[in-house]
Amino acid sequence: MKNHDKNDLSAESRELRHRISLLERENAHIKNALLESEEKLSTLISAAPDLLCFKDQYGRWLEANEFTLNLFGLDQYQYKGKSDLELMEICSNYPDALDYCACTDKQAWLAGNPIKVELDISTKNGYTITFDIIKAPIYYPDGSPKGIVVMGRDVTTRKQMEEALRQRQKEFRTLAENSPDVIIRLDKNLTYLYVSPSVTRYTKIDPRMFIGKSMGKIAPSKEYITTFQEWKREVLAVINTGKPSTIESEMKLWWRRGELVAYHARFIPEFSESGLVESVLCIIQDVTEKRLLEKEFARLDRLNVVGEMAASIGHEVRNPMTTVRGFLQMLSKKSGCVQYNDYFTIMIAELDRANSIISEFLALAKNKAINRELYNINEIINSMMPLLEADGLMANKYIKTSLGEIPDILVDHKEIRQLILNLVRNGLEAMEAGGTLTIRTYLEGNDIILAVEDEGSGIEPEVMDKVGTPFFSTKEQGTGLGLAVCYSIANRHDAMLRYDTSLKGTIFFVIFQDRNGTAKEAIS
Known part of the structure; x- marks a missing residue:
């Protein structure tokens, strides 16, 4: 029995020793793995x-780690066991940064959680290095403080890129929000991302009302639907092809009595890093004034051609006409021709009318010499009033004046008289009996404005492009030279002739530009 017990104890002892041996080998393996892991972690941190x-x-x-020690110049010092304030005395780089570190440590302990701070370090070369710092306090199981982990990443390049991006966005916004052009950005789903404030001038809608809405879901009014559909087709084409597109067209502004506005629209694709179109930039430019100027230049070119023709042949035509008129006058006095005096009178009157037309024809000449002197346009108008009022009374029409205070300017007074006479007679002929024509003068900025307003029925839209064209007239007995002469006179005086017409009448504006800006000074 005793031998049997001894054998059992011996077996148990061997089993125990075997288990202890296994545990020792396992502990050695874990220890080696831990040391290896610590070495790897240390290498990684370093x-x-x-x-x-x-x-x-x-x-x-x-x-x-090595980066931190090199940054603060502590790689040659015994730093362990020293606080930030103590290390300030021995570090060669950025002691102020260490002071900031000590302050933010306190903030982390007060927060009791990881905090994020930004550390700016000014280098000796004048550069600033920026770090995003995370400070994470560590606690023992009982809640008492154990230590703090400080981790920081150099974000200088990122900050510079963000600042450059902010600057570019600021520049774009400044440009877009002060541009007279309408600037719109749409994503690939046709949702408005940005609309510049200038859109209000054409739609009377706050640009913020567009943001986040689909292009197909918002249109300012029925009049704009066709225009917006045309823009939508172009934007979709740009998204599908990746190629820019341009259109030129016109649209009516309902709140400006249906005024036609000519525009030039350009649609530009914006690509993502993968090369796909992610948005479209639309730039819509009002080119109405440009179109008007192009028409004005074309009209002036026609005037110049006619004027050059007039200058070259006018005198050649007048000479034989003068001879014919002289012979007609001589024949009318002969006793044998008395019976034809009525015919002679008609022929002489027609020759005089032809001579008057030639005089107007010659007035179109671009290089016609003018004699400029200082005159006040108000004085010229006042001196003409007896003649103008007589013209009006003969047709039972009235003329009134509203003459503002304006300075003297250099003009050829004979040509200005002709200009005023032509505009007034045109206005009188456009009105029914009992109508009133108004002549106004006033200052607008530094420009002197002469305005002649009638109460006629306005200029028909289909003839607007032909206004001022030589030999074009809507009157049965008109020569078509009256307004053409007005345009030529204005051109020779560096002035502009404009008109505004409606069913209630037409206003012709002659704008004498004060290029030296002396008009206001002369008044004061």
Whole structure:
């Protein structure tokens, strides 16, 4: 029995020793693995290109990687066990940054959770290095403070890129919000991302009302539907092809009595990094004034051609006409021709009318010499009033004046008289009996404005493009030279002739530009 017990104890002893041996080998394996893991972690921390530092609960440095030591110039010093304030005395780089670190450690302990701060370090070369710092306090199981982990990454390049992007966005916004052009950005789903304030001038809608809405879901009014559909087709084509597109067209502004506005629209694709179109930039430019100027230049070119023809042949035609008129006058006085005097009178009157037309024809000449002197347009108008009122009374029409205070300017007074006479007679002929024609003068900025307003039925839309064209007239007995002469006179005086017409009448504006800006000074 005793031998049997001894054998059992011996077996149990061997089993126990075997288990202890296994545990020792397992512990050795775990220890080696732990040491290997610690070595790898240490190597990783040391080689990390980021700021890494471990401190105890009192802020004393326990461990720091190579990047951190080099940054603060502590690689040659015994830093372990020293606080930030103590290290300030021995570090060669950025002691102020260490002071900031000590302050933010306190903030992390007060927060009780990881906090994020930004550290700016000014280098000796005048550059600023920016770090995003995370400070994470560590606690023992009982809640008492154990230490703090400090991790930081150099975000200088990112900050510079963000600042450059902010600057570009600011420049774009400044440009877009002060541009007279309408600038719109749409994503690939045709949703408005940005609409410049200038859109209000054409739609009377706040640009913020567009943002986030689909292009197909918002149109200012029925009049704009066709225009918006045309734009939508172009935007879709740009998204599908990746190629820019341009259109030129016109649209009516309902709130400006259906005024036609000519526009030039350009649609430009904006690509993502993958090369796909992610948005479209639309730039809509009002080219109404440009179109008007092009028409004005074309009209002036026609005037110049006619004027050059007039200058070259006018005198050649007048000479034989003068001879014929002289012979007609001589024959009318002969006793044998008395019976034909009525015919002679008609022929002489027609020759005089032809001579008058030639005189107007010659007035179109671009290089016609003019004699400019200082005159006040109000004085010229007042001197003409007896003649103008007589013309009006003969047709039972009235003329009134509203003459503002304007300075003297250099003009050829004979040509200005002709200009005023032609505009007034045109206005009188456009009105029914009992109508009133108004002549106004006033200052607009530095420009002197002469305005002649009638109460006629306005200029028909289909003839607007022909106004001022030589030999074009809507009157049965008109020569078509009256307004053409007015345009030529205005051109020779560096003035502009414009008109505004409606069913209630027409206003012709002659704008004498004060290029030296002396008009207001002369008044004061």
